[in-house]
Amino acid sequence: MTSPRPRALVRGAAAAAGLALGLALTGCSATNPIQTQAEYSASDGVRATVGDVRATNLLLVTQAQDSPGVLLGAFTNDGDQDTTLTVAFLPADAAAGDEPENPTTIALPAGGTVLLQGADAQGGSEVTVPQTPAAPGDVATVVLSTDVGGSQTLTVPVLDGRLPDYADLVPTEG
Template identity: 40%
Template sequence: MKLTVPARLAAASLAAVALAGCSYVNPITTHKNYSASDGTQLVVGDVSALNLIVLTAAEGSPATLIGTLVNDTDEDIAVEVSIDGETSTSLTVEADSTLKLGPQDGDAEVSGSATAAPGSIVVVGFTANLSEVDSVDVPVLDGTLPEYADTLAAIG
């Protein structure tokens, strides 16, 4: 059976529409930003706060915020960070760089006393360049997961 040119064009068009329908019905999710780890994330102005976790042994014990702040701009950005409205910490994220948060050497430490027990959620507030303000719910974890045991031991 030999198909005519119009029949071939019609078949090719139908195949193209059928194959393209998958992305129409199911949105492409790889273009959406998401937290791929235990923490949460937030974008405040030109600063991205990634993989945010509050780490503590127990409610009322010393706690620290771990995560990463990213500045993709050409200028330094001043950032204020507070955990559950407690004392805020002033940081500077240099132009086109990242700033690791945590208690390890070389990290910027945002610490205080845990206002919630591990397994709970606390609100972490961010202010960038004194004008962009936002907050995010951040999970409170302890050293139960082996990947956080060493970091928890460094809190002091």
């Protein structure tokens, strides 16, 4: 005849071992930061902030250096007043103090977002560059400035407009 006492001890020991194993396995990640809590650019583009204006996923698409290109991304005005954003590129051979070329201005409504959607932008804006200052695979220097928030210079990746994902976005020469 089997007594119920040893069976209860075995069950208790198995439960304790399972609990200890579970705690040991979850403890491995207790000190690792959760990636989704840290802000990062989860795409090809870069981001920046100029005053109340946030730029997200900025990238330049062109077929070759010195060919037409288009800036893609979005600008969000987190302020409570309308603002104007100026976007301009520095030439590839720019020296310190050189002025950016071909500035484009974008009206940003308070609390609004303007999408840069490339050629044939519908419901958004288009920032074209007559001569892209860098080749695909390189970076280009862009200057963002607002009427009240100052300016910021950043480098944006230049992507190959001959790739199927970007081919329809590149402006044609002419």
